[in-house]
Amino acid sequence: MKRALFDLTGRTALVTGSSRGLGLAMAEGLAEAGAAVVLNGADAGRLASAAAALRAAGHTVHEARFDVTNEEEILATFADLDARGVEIDILVNNAGIQFRRPMVELDTADWRRVIETNLTSAFVIGREAAKRMIPRGRGKVINIGSLTSDAARATVAPYTVAKGGIKMLTRAMTAEWAAHGIQANAIGPGYMLTDMNTALVEHKAFNDWVVARTPARRWGKPGELVGTAVFLASAASDYVNGQIIYVDGGMLGVL
Ligand code: GCO
Numbered sequence: 704m705k706r707a708l709f710d711l712t713g714r715t716a717l718v719t720g721s722s723r724g725l726g727l728a729m730a731e732g733l734a735e736a737g738a739a740v741v742l743n744g745a746d747a748g749r750l751a752s753a754a755a756a757l758r759a760a761g762h763t764v765h766e767a768r769f770d771v772t773n774e775e776e777i778l779a780t781f782a783d784l785d786a787r788g789v790e791i792d793i794l795v796n797n798a799g800i801q802f803r804r805p806m807v808e809l810d811t812a813d814w815r816r817v818i819e820t821n822l823t824s825a826f827v828i829g830r831e832a833a834k835r836m837i838p839r840g841r842g843k844v845i846n847i848g849s850l851t852s853d854a855a856r857a858t859v860a861p862y863t864v865a866k867g868g869i870k871m872l873t874r875a876m877t878a879e880w881a882a883h884g885i886q887a888n889a890i891g892p893g894y895m896l897t898d899m900n901t902a903l904v905e906h907k908a909f910n911d912w913v914v915a916r917t918p919a920r921r922w923g924k925p926g927e928l929v930g931t932a933v934f935l936a937s938a939a940s941d942y943v944n945g946q947i948i949y950v951d952g953g954m955l956g957v958l
């Protein structure tokens with residue numbers, strides 16, 4: 704049977720940082736397109752309730768509690784998935800943190816924590832997934848970038864550097880894995896209504912700046928990443944590689 708272009712039936716997607724926010728929205732969208740999903744979070748309770756909600760909607764859900772900065776936990780998770788015969792066809796490197804502080808006041812430990820969580824984790828988890836995708840001759844890696852993958856904003860330097868790194872990591876993955884049938888791409892969300900941005904939404908001047916600066920004149924909703932995620936996870940993007948697709952209401956492209 705010829706697989707419909709955007710159909711993910713029979714595929715399994717691991718989405719890191721998916722017990723809430725953008726990650727959960729994308730996991731739900733991939734499930735609605737037919738995929739089984741492996742939800743991930745560091746908090747077992749939050750993970751279990753997110754998984755229960757998706758199961759109640761009729762989706763096939765596995766739970767993978769691990770801290771994306773803990774390599775031992777990552778390797779143990781992949782060994783456990785192997786043992787259970789759960790093949791990861793689609794990886795969404797979404798887990799990330801934000802930390803806002805001018806660089807002259809920024810501790811090196813905070814810098815390292817953001818880089819480890821937002822960039823190094825994508826390399827380590829991507830490496831483990833690719834080791835298993837390459838022998839199968841196919842796979843999808845979707846890295847979650849940001850507007851700051853291409854433009855800086857004051858007070859968020861480590862986040863900006865990590866997200867800039869995500870764009871180039873995506874291209875490095877393409878350089879090494881595309882010939883093995885793996886498509887690695889990125890999504891650059893704009894200003895989305897997530898927990899990470901609550902303080903910004905509640906800050907009137909910042910909120911007004913986002914609304915005025917965004918051609919769509921509004922913040923984005925997590926569900927608005929789903930279409931791009933399904934496209935990059937499906938056969939529809941089999942010749943799309945090393946790209947970053949901005950889902951930002953036009954913010955990055957318009958002065
Ligand atoms: C910030 C925000 C941004 C957004 C997003 C924009 O402090 O400016 O947290 O980083 O979350 O990444 O693309």
